[in-house]
Amino acid sequence: xxxxxxxxTALVTLQIAACGNTPLTTLEPIVMPTEEAPVNVLLLPPKxxxxxxxxxxxxxxxxxxxNNYPENHxxxxxxxxxxxxxxxxxxNADIALGNLEGVLIDGGIPSxxxxxxxICYLFRSPTRYADHFKNAGFDxxxxxxxxxRDFGEEGRTSSMNAIAARGxxxxxxxxxxxxxxxxGLKIAFLAYAVTKNSNxxxxxxxxxxxxxxxxxxxDLIIVSFHGGAEGTDVTYIPFAEEEYFDEPRGDVVxxxxxxxxxxxxxVIGHGPHVVRAMERYNGRLxxxxxxxxxxxxxxxxxxxxxxxxxxxxTLDGNGVFIDxxxxxxxxLRPAGPSLDKKQRALKLIxxxxxxxxxxxxLRFKSDGSIxxxxxxxxRKHKLIVAPD
Numbered sequence: 465x466x467x468x469x470x471x472x473t474a475l476v477t478l479q480i481a482a483c484g485n486t487p488l489t490t491l492e493p494i495v496m497p498t499e500e501a502p503v504n505v506l507l508l509p510p511k512x513x514x515x516x517x518x519x520x521x522x523x524x525x526x527x528x529x530x531n532n533y534p535e536n537h538x539x540x541x542x543x544x545x546x547x548x549x550x551x552x553x554x555x556n557a558d559i560a561l562g563n564l565e566g567v568l569i570d571g572g573i574p575s576x577x578x579x580x581x582x583i584c585y586l587f588r589s590p591t592r593y594a595d596h597f598k599n600a601g602f603d604x605x606x607x608x609x610x611x612x613r614d615f616g617e618e619g620r621t622s623s624m625n626a627i628a629a630r631g632x633x634x635x636x637x638x639x640x641x642x643x644x645x646x647x648g649l650k651i652a653f654l655a656y657a658v659t660k661n662s663n664x665x666x667x668x669x670x671x672x673x674x675x676x677x678x679x680x681x682x683d684l685i686i687v688s689f690h691g692g693a694e695g696t697d698v699t700y701i702p703f704a705e706e707e708y709f710d711e712p713r714g715d716v717v718x719x720x721x722x723x724x725x726x727x728x729x730x731v732i733g734h735g736p737h738v739v740r741a742m743e744r745y746n747g748r749l750x751x752x753x754x755x756x757x758x759x760x761x762x763x764x765x766x767x768x769x770x771x772x773x774x775x776x777x778t779l780d781g782n783g784v785f786i787d788x789x790x791x792x793x794x795x796l797r798p799a800g801p802s803l804d805k806k807q808r809a810l811k812l813i814x815x816x817x818x819x820x821x822x823x824x825x826l827r828f829k830s831d832g833s834i835x836x837x838x839x840x841x842x843r844k845h846k847l848i849v850a851p852d
Contacts, residue, residue, distance in 0.1 A: 512648065514683070514781025519649065521686065522557035522601075522776045525734040525754030526565040528611075528763060529596060529800065533574070533588040537761045539798065543593055546800035547600040547758060553774050553791050555601025558646060561653065562757065563606040563690060563734045567619035568594055568626040575616040586614045587762060594626040603644075607636030608657035609690040609735065617661060635688075636662055641678070649683040649781055654728075657690040657735075658713050665689050665714050672726040679727025684783050687728040690735040692716045692753060696768055698736050699812075701752055701820045716740075720750045721842070729783025732775070738768050739809060741817040742775075744825030744836050749777050749785040755809075757793065758801045770795040773809040788834035807832060 529546045530538040539546055547554075554560045566587030578584030597605060605627050612620050620637055627634045633642035635655035640663070642653040654675060656665040665671060678685055691714040692698065693706040706713040713735070720731045724746050731750040733740065740753035755772035756765055763769075774791040792809035793801040807830075814828035825839035 512781070514649075515784075517647065517649070517781030518778055518786065519559070519646065519651075519684070519781070520557045520776055520778050521730060522554050522560040522774055523688075523730075523732045523751065523754060524554070524560075524562040524757040524774055525739075525772050526609075526737065526756050526763070527562050527597070527758045528564070528566040528587050528589070528760060529593060529758050530589050530760050531566065531587050531762045532590065533586055534584075538589075539760060539800075543589075543596050543760075546760070547596060549800065549802045550758075550774060550791075550793060551600045553776070557601070557776055559604065559644075559651070559686075560600075560602045561604040561606065561686070561688070561732070562597070562602055563609055563655075563688065564597075564612070564623065564627075565609055565759065565763070566611050567613075567615045567623055569615050569619045569622035572615035572619050572622070575613055575619070585611070585762070587611050588615060588619070591622060591626040594630050594632070597627075598630040598632055602632060604633045604635070604642055604653050604686075606655040606688045606690070606734075607634050607640075608655035608659075608662045608688070609636070610657065610659045612636055612657070613659065613661065620661075638663055641674075643682065650681070651684045651686065652678040652682040653686045653688070654678065655688045655690075656719075658711070659690075665691050665719055666712055668719060668722060671719070672722050675723055675726040675728055683781060684730075684779065685728045686730045686732070687720075687723045688732045688734070689714075689716070689719060689723075691719065691733065692736045692740070694736050696738060699738050699740060699768070699816055701741055716752055720752065721745050724748045724750065729779060730777055730785075737763070739772060739813055739816070741820040742813060742824060742826060742834075743817065743821050744785055744839065745842055747784045747836075749779075749788065749826075751775055756795065759795065760800075761797065765795040765797065768808075768812065771804070771808045771812060772801065773813065785836055787836070790828070790832045790834060792832065 530543045568591045635642045656663045693708045705715045733752045736753045739755040742751045757772040776789040778786045790810045792804040792807040794804040817824040827835050827837045
């Protein structure tokens with residue numbers, strides 16, 4: 465026996481003697497050293513307490529900050545300052561996301577023919593406009609909507625490339641989903657729409673299955689959808705399948721709640737061009753429409769169509785909604801979205817949420833903050849069964 469082993473044996477004997485009647489099984493495992501392999505102590509990393517973690521996510525609705533088809537309707541400063549009034553709020557969030565209502569492409573061929581181009585809703589911005597979204601603080605852009613293909617799939621590919629070139633993520637085309645890591649959390653972003661070649665919102669079974677698959681490999685799941693009817697008369701949620709000019713636009717409550725049941729932690733809607741209600745369902749926040757946020761000429765922003773929020777939601781590491789903030793904005797052309805001291809978006813969303821859900825599980829305070837309040841459990845979906 466070497467001198468090193470004799471010393472170690474003596475130390476172990478003293479340790480056992482000092483423990484008195486303590487069972488041997490409560491002692492730390494003993495590893496006998498050798499002259500070739502000295503003792504190493506393995507320290508396991510502490511278990512992460514996800515409930516104590518916080519992540520802020522800012523979301524906005526539709527964005528189209530300049531159109532050059534068929535004529536030039538780009539902002540006078542080429543869009544450089546269009547988002548300046550809201551940049552600080554957006555960039556302060558850990559993650560910021562919005563819906564690009566149009567295409568980022570230089571040139572291209574429209575995907576549809578219009579007998580009167582002056583009233584044809586085709587939206588095309590130069591690829592350099594992706595810089596404006598990046599500079600405003602956006603991290604993720606949705607390309608799932610009815611204008612993402614205004615210049616065909618070539619146009620959507622161009623949008624994807626322009627966004628990725630600036631270090632932002634995108635989701636929208638069928639099978640295109642985004643994934644990122646932040647503060648040790650793996651986060652997925654899945655964007656859905658009711659239009660061709662997009663991740664299909666109307667295929668509820670497939671959508672919920674896909675969300676469930678991502679839930680197995682990610683800590684947080686953010687889902688956005690472009691659905692529901694359009695116009696100033698659709699602020700209230702019908703709790704049924706919706707249509708717009710005979711086009712199916714989905715049952716937004718069925719989709720959003722089903723997404724949460726499948727594993728989504730935050731669900732953000734847009735598409736109706738007006739704001740809609742919010743609710744807290746199964747501990748998760750759902751916003752049914754964030755309206756027109758930043759849309760230059762070509763999309764009406766009169767009345768309530770020009771009122772929209774920046775919604776900032778704070779989640780814990782498990783995806784539970786902790787609190788939030790509505791920053792009200794208004795579009796007064798030719799300016800971009802401007803902070804609204806009258807807080808019209810907040811007041812409208814608060815009223816709609818109470819009218820649609822009675823108790824949405826949320827309290828909207830006068831300063832724009834949102835806090836969770838008790839709510840009776842809402843019955844869960846059978847995920848693979850579509851509504852009647």
